[in-house]
Amino acid sequence: MRRMTHLITPLRADITTVAGDAIVNAANSSLLGGGGVDGAIHRAGGPGILEACREIRRARFPDGMPAGEAVATTAGRLPARWVIHTVGPVWSARDDRSAVLESAYRRSLEVAAELGAASVVFPAVSAGIYGWPPDDAARIAVAAVRASPYPGEVTFALFSDAMLDHFRAALDEPAG
Numbered sequence: 001m002r003r004m005t006h007l008i009t010p011l012r013a014d015i016t017t018v019a020g021d022a023i024v025n026a027a028n029s030s031l032l033g034g035g036g037v038d039g040a041i042h043r044a045g046g047p048g049i050l051e052a053c054r055e056i057r058r059a060r061f062p063d064g065m066p067a068g069e070a071v072a073t074t075a076g077r078l079p080a081r082w083v084i085h086t087v088g089p090v091w092s093a094r095d096d097r098s099a100v101l102e103s104a105y106r107r108s109l110e111v112a113a114e115l116g117a118a119s120v121v122f123p124a125v126s127a128g129i130y131g132w133p134p135d136d137a138a139r140i141a142v143a144a145v146r147a148s149p150y151p152g153e154v155t156f157a158l159f160s161d162a163m164l165d166h167f168r169a170a171l172d173e174p175a176g
Contacts, residue, residue, distance in 0.1 A: 007153045008145055010167040015157035016044035019079040021117035022072070024108050026125045027085040029064035031057055031071075037123045037159075041083060045076030049083055056085075068103030070111045082115055084108045088126030091133065098140055101126050105144035112150060119153040124163050138166040139173070146175045 015023060015037060026037040031053040033042040042049055052073035057064070065071065070086040086104040089097040104125050112120045127137035145154050158164045 008142065008156070008171060009153070010156045010158060010164055010171065012159075012161055012164045013157040014040070014159075015121060015123050016040050016078060018121045018155060018157045020119040020121035020155060021080060021152070022082045022084050022112045022115065022120045023075060023078055023080040024070075024120060024122045024125070025083050025085045026123045026128065026130075027065070027087055029061075029066070029087050031061070031065055031085055036128045041078065045074075045078045045083060048074045048076040053085065067097075068100040068107060070104065070107035072111050072115055080121070082112075082117065084111050084120070086125060088130055088132070091126060091131040098136075101132065101137070101140050102144045105141055106148060109145065109148045109150035109154075112152065117152060119155065120150070121155045121157050124156065124158055124167070127163065128159070134163055134166045135169070138163070138170040142167065142170040142173075143175075 025041045028034045056071050065087050067087045067089045070084050072082045072084050075083045086108045088104045089100040124137050126132040127134050156167050
């Protein structure tokens with residue numbers, strides 16, 4: 001299998017201010033807003049995002065969207081065309097959920113490709129309130145993007161200098 005060469009840019013930024021065709025929301029399974037990145041995206045994007053999420057819940061995920069899955073909605077007032085909502089796993093010291101976190105990134109990129117998005121902006125999925133260790137979260141995120149056939153640009157909009165350092169370190173590691 002041929003490896004893709006991606007343009008991957010890590011930024012210290014508020015994800016709601018970074019322009020891209022698609023912005024990824026680190027959502028919870030309800031898709032109805034919450035804290036952290038999820039709450040910020042819903043607040044900045046406006047009520048159209050919540051309306052679209054309610055319809056997705058009604059039509060596709062009446063019991064909530066499973067971790068590792070992704071869906072797209074309007075971006076409302078955000079500097080993007082779409083928001084891709086993905087649910088990352090809660091970190092566990094006893095249960096290796098790395099494949100679920102990788103799936104959240106992979107499925108988000110698959111949705112972006114289906115939409116025709118030329119650029120995607122990610123947060124550090126699961127690395128906030130879901131407690132994923134930052135160095136491991138960065139390593140999994142970068143590896144998932146590098147392994148994806150998604151042809152566009154990927155930006156990681158990271159909420160702290162420390163998280164930015166973890167993503168830079170993961171990007172410095174050789175692919176493979």
